[in-house]
Amino acid sequence: MLMCSGFAAGVEYATGGHCYLEGSQGMAVCWGGKMPTARGGTTYGFTFVSRQVDRATGKLVSLDALMGMKYADLRKHEGVHAKQGEALGVAFPVAYGIAEAVGEHRYPGDPRGCHNIFEQEAGLPEGFYVC
Secondary structure (H helix, E strand, O other), X not given: OHHHHHHHHHHHHHOXXXXXXXXXXXXXXXXXXXXXXXXXXXXXXXXXXXXXXXXXXXXXXXXXXXXXXXXXXHHHHHHHHHHHHXXXXXXXXXXXXXXXXXXXXXXXXXXOOOXXXXXXXXXXXXXXXXX
């Protein structure tokens, strides 16, 4: 987990991004670099890399805004993913991918993530899913 976290944060820094320690979830929150993400962001170990877009403006949410109260639920949601990854270890990305594929197969046309058990456990509204 720590190696994955360090790699993600390192790529963000090396490609012009910034990271801050988010105390309540014990995670690094990174923004602005080139580490690949899915949807609005991806958690790598204990590092959350964000590409969150503000729905009202269509612009990328700034790191200052991401660290503010408006996104506290998102940080909590990503903290649950970090704990899921810690519990399942290297099997987590595979299990997550299978859960995503099963959801898409069983409910074609529904928004991605809505039927993924890992997203449901983390809290769909907190992750900004509209299902």
